[in-house]
Amino acid sequence: MHEHTREEVISEIISEFSQSFAAARTRWTRFAEEVHPELRGPGMMILQTILRRGPVTATGLGSILDMDKAMVSRQVTKLRSLGLVDAKEAESDRRVSLLTASETAHSAIEGIQARISADYLVRFAEWSEDELAQLQMLMHRFNATAEDPRGESPATRCTRAAETEKAQQA
Secondary structure, three states, X not given: OOHHHHHHXXXXXXXXXXXXXXXXXXXXXXXXXXXXXXXXXXXXXXXXXXXXHOOEOHHHXXXXXXXXXXXXHHHHHHHHHOOOEEEEEEOOEEEEEEEEEOHHXXXXXXXXXXXXXXXXXXXXXXXXXXXXXXXXXXXXXXXXXXOOOOOOOHHHHHHHHHHHHHHHHO
């Protein structure tokens, strides 16, 4: 691939990602309202991250999502007031709170995830198993090259310890 052609292809890839992100943002706004009428996009993004990565600290969320502390704090406070997120002190450091999704959040998100899975099954209906495996592998490879912005704060260490403990229990 020539350098000019490579740049054009990368530009088209960026355009495709932008289109996917815009559609996902619209979809998540709608899903957020289904989870709770007062929930908005940023809160839904944080809730999804807590579901996937929890228990996690607010600092960990900020690092994972590249959001400032004030934004994360406001959203976590809102999620807790809506009964969607629970917090408990980390055993390894009482200054740190670990966030987990509540049963209410799990139930609401399970229904949404079932619909998302059904939508993707339709979108991928004409794809071969090899094409799906290749897409998954390439997306994983692409995502694995992203920088990990997390530092070594007490909250990060507690989050990592909680993630390790969760993996060992699985």
